[in-house]
Amino acid sequence: MKGVTIGFIGAGNMANSLIRGLLATGVPASSILASDIDLEKLQVLVTNSRISSATNQQIADSADVVILAIKPQVMEKVCSEVELDQTSALPLIVSIAAGITSGHLQDWLGRQHAIVRCMPNTPALIGKGISGLFANVNVSSKQKQLAEKLMNAVGPCVWVDDESDIDTVTAVSGSGPAYFFLFIEAMRDAAREMGLSDETANALVYQTAVGAAELAISSEEDVAELRRKVTSPGGTTEKALRTFEEGRLRELVERALKAARNRSIELANEFGSNE
Numbered sequence: 316m317k318g319v320t321i322g323f324i325g326a327g328n329m330a331n332s333l334i335r336g337l338l339a340t341g342v343p344a345s346s347i348l349a350s351d352i353d354l355e356k357l358q359v360l361v362t363n364s365r366i367s368s369a370t371n372q373q374i375a376d377s378a379d380v381v382i383l384a385i386k387p388q389v390m391e392k393v394c395s396e397v398e399l400d401q402t403s404a405l406p407l408i409v410s411i412a413a414g415i416t417s418g419h420l421q422d423w424l425g426r427q428h429a430i431v432r433c434m435p436n437t438p439a440l441i442g443k444g445i446s447g448l449f450a451n452v453n454v455s456s457k458q459k460q461l462a463e464k465l466m467n468a469v470g471p472c473v474w475v476d477d478e479s480d481i482d483t484v485t486a487v488s489g490s491g492p493a494y495f496f497l498f499i500e501a502m503r504d505a506a507r508e509m510g511l512s513d514e515t516a517n518a519l520v521y522q523t524a525v526g527a528a529e530l531a532i533s534s535e536e537d538v539a540e541l542r543r544k545v546t547s548p549g550g551t552t553e554k555a556l557r558t559f560e561e562g563r564l565r566e567l568v569e570r571a572l573k574a575a576r577n578r579s580i581e582l583a584n585e586f587g588s589n590e
């Protein structure tokens with residue numbers, strides 16, 4: 316990313332995580348700009364990270380990559396206000412906003428822009444996220460590589476070819492941390508109910524979650540096989556898993572993810588109808 320100027324419009328949680336990650340991977344602070352409506356918040360970021368502050372328009376004028384890190388509700392206003400037409404080389408637009416399609420951005424920005432949509436998730440805050448990415452037809456392969464490098468600052472990336480798959484990514488990994496938090500919460504509460512202290516219950520459940528995820532990632536075996544290996548016939552795990560199956564856990568998970576995906580589609584339609 317040598318010589319590339321990266322501009323963040325919106326300096327909130329996600330922008331902070333990305334900037335931290337980019338600096339940690341050796342991107343010089345002098346090549347990062349950020350703007351925010353909240354000037355105090357922006358000043359804290361600038362002071363802590365030594366990047367430069369700018370206005371939305373200055374970023375639109377000078378950045379090679381413009382990262383739209385604002386809430387979906389203000390996206391139309393921000394995109395309609397900035398003027399990108401004056402620049403000779405149009406910047407790559409990277410939007411991390413949920414529910415805003417590349418078509419909405421195209422309409423609001425007013426030109427045939429190269430747009431990458433990203434769906435990160437909250438573990439990005441500690442550099443352990445995963446992002447789903449979609450590139451519109453105007454994005455070159457070099458720009459795709461650039462977008463991926465940027466998002467790699469907070470974790471790995473997966474590309475989808477069809478923009479509608481971003482709704483599924485939202486349902487799986489975007490909202491996903493909350494599903495695991497719920498499961499962790501439920502296990503922790505059950506452990507407490509059976510008499511363990513808060514401290515012991517938390518330690519057991521958190522480390523079990525981390526260990527299971529790391530084992531699944533590092534193992535060549537499928538998770539179903541890893542599950543079978545913990546499940547001795549007639550043993551304790553089998554009893555618990557049978558209880559989950561009787562409660563139709565798998566069907567419930569499928570219904571929950573489909574409900575999240577449908578809500579993502581509805582939200583995109585709602586944002587689009589603001590035009």
Ligand SMILES: NC(=O)c1ccc[n+]([C@@H]2O[C@H](COP(=O)([O-])OP(=O)(O)OC[C@H]3O[C@@H](n4cnc5c(N)ncnc54)[C@H](OP(=O)(O)O)[C@@H]3O)[C@@H](O)[C@H]2O)c1
Nearest residue numbers: 325327328329351352353384385386387411412413435437
């Ligand atoms: N956080 C997540 O886990 C997550 C995951 C996936 C996707 N996303 C997406 O990432 C985007 C950013 O999320 P976030 O959690 O970082 O939000 P955030 O912390 O609220 O950051 C957005 C920032 O943009 C500022 N802003 C508002 N209007 C502006 C304007 N006209 N010009 C410049 N800046 C303006 C906000 O200021 P005020 O606070 O004063 O309004 C705020 O500081 C959202 O679109 C969200 O959908 C977030």
